Amino acid sequence: MTTPTAQQPTPPTGPYDPMFGLQEKVATLLAPIFQDARTDELFAYQISCRSLQAYEPETRADFVNIARTIAFSLASLAVLKDAFNPSIEPSDKKRVVVQANALNRSADQAERSMMDRRRYQRAYPTFPVPQPAAPEPDDTQAHTQVAAAVASYTTAQPKPPTPAKPEINRVPPPIHQPAVHHGGPIRTNTPRGLPDTLITPAILQAFAPNTPTAHPS
Numbered sequence: 001m002t003t004p005t006a007q008q009p010t011p012p013t014g015p016y017d018p019m020f021g022l023q024e025k026v027a028t029l030l031a032p033i034f035q036d037a038r039t040d041e042l043f044a045y046q047i048s049c050r051s052l053q054a055y056e057p058e059t060r061a062d063f064v065n066i067a068r069t070i071a072f073s074l075a076s077l078a079v080l081k082d083a084f085n086p087s088i089e090p091s092d093k094k095r096v097v098v099q100a101n102a103l104n105r106s107a108d109q110a111e112r113s114m115m116d117r118r119r120y121q122r123a124y125p126t127f128p129v130p131q132p133a134a135p136e137p138d139d140t141q142a143h144t145q146v147a148a149a150v151a152s153y154t155t156a157q158p159k160p161p162t163p164a165k166p167e168i169n170r171v172p173p174p175i176h177q178p179a180v181h182h183g184g185p186i187r188t189n190t191p192r193g194l195p196d197t198l199i200t201p202a203i204l205q206a207f208a209p210n211t212p213t214a215h216p217s
Contacts, residue, residue: 022060026067027052033074058118065114072107076100 027048034051035044055066079100083093 019060023049023052023057023063026063030067030070033071059121061117062114065110065117068110069107069114072103072110076103076107079103 027045030048030051031041031044033044034047035041039047051070052063052066055062055069057063057066077100079096082088083096083100088096
């Protein structure tokens with residue numbers, strides 16, 4: 001068997017990386033399955049890594065299911081090999097077939113559980129855990145800060161000028177009196193110093209002939 005080159009994966013010599021520790025551990029446990037008289041430990045470890053990657057794991061948890069699938073499948077093949085031995089009795093062949101069938105079911109169950117977990121994770125993806133909100137400040141302190149801000153703003157702003165009140169003209173309205181009065185003279189709003197206008201019965205009779213003349217008293 002040819003010695004593998006340095007570019008191929010090698011077993012870890014120190015503590016596992018937390019990110020790849022599960023993969024390295026599973027590959028190490030599977031390595032004895034591939035080791036025989038013609039395969040050394042390093043090459044068996046490399047085969048184990050290649051076998052895990054052949055199932056295209058999506059999460060670190062898939063490595064456990066893949067390892068069980070590989071182990072049960074190879075064990076089933078090894079048991080079935082004995083079923084073709086012509087030296088064993090037919091009853092022994094039947095027993096070998098039953099054992100191989102049980103190993104096959106275990107391999108299928110491990111693979112189905114992996115696929116079910118993948119479907120669940122795709123349907124319900126994991127979201128980041130929400131962080132607790134910051135505590136709210138005390139209401140008294142908040143009101144004090146708001147009042148101080150309003151007071152400073154009010155002091156900084158100049159007061160607007162007060163508008164002047166309009167002057168109200170308090171002159172009384174003129175008094176309207178009838179133009180014609182039968183009882184005597186009518187005083188009108190004439191300028192000071194001028195005599196009042198007198199409407200005599202003769203003038204009234206000249207303008208309104210049908211008007212009855214007042215009886216002289």
